[in-house]
């Protein structure tokens with residue numbers, strides 16, 4: 001596929017609403033932001049939700065309500081985070097599947113995460129992989145480190161393909177503790193991907209965001225952008241909202257003759273053709 005899949009990760013679990021009031025934390029804010037991002041070229045939304053005090057939560061009722069609202073108000077492919085925050089239990093992260101998203105994140109290994117640890121033991125990866133397949137939810141395999149690429153290869157070899165038969169991986173570069181947001185790191189990780197991977201995207205956290213975006217496009221990859229990963233549009237200029245990050249990604253992709261995919265094309269790429277757009 002010659003176009004570009006653009007995923008927006010608008011909120012994340014770590015960014016503080018008090019410092020970043022433009023961060024969409026309420027459901028109404030999320031829907032408004034989602035619509036703007038869809039108009040700008042996004043086809044997938046990677047969702048973390050917050051409670052009434054803007055703290056990250058995996059509340060099952062709120063998660064289900066969010067999926068339903070995003071489906072009602074947008075044509076976006078809804079991907080719920082099973083990563084949550086570093087404080088969430090493994091069981092509460094598995095329970096995210098009950099909210100019936102189209103897609104879920106599945107991180108392929110434990111990684112230091114600043115001063116914390118993002119915990120993804122092998123048995124948890126296997127359970128999430130198998131339960132997602134049973135629930136007909138298509139995982140996106142999150143790769144924060146080169147070792148995660150090997151773990152993905154083992155997961156697919158020992159436990160088979162996910163629901164839909166396609167394999168989409170997403171490189172997250174630049175988390176303190178993971179692989180750096182540099183072009184050589186991205187190239188090494190792409191070269192290590194197992195043959196089962198049918199598509200991949202990349203995002204660079206913070207400063208490495210633009211080099212990673214440009215390199216991903218040049219290497220034939222897809223893009224993830226959003227305030228989960230990047231809070232500055234340019235040096236010293238805070239992001240006004242997620243849509244401007246999507247607009248920039250879509251513009252760059254179009255300039256490189258790889259325009260943003262439509263919803264139908266995105267569904268075909270990810271193995272979600274059973275869903276009506």
Ligand code: KMH
Nearest residue numbers: 013081083084085086105
């Ligand atoms: N918030 C991070 C600890 C995911 O969404 O799956 C984990 C994360 C990855 O954001």
Ligand code: ZN
Nearest residue numbers: 012081083228
């Ligand atoms: Zn996330």
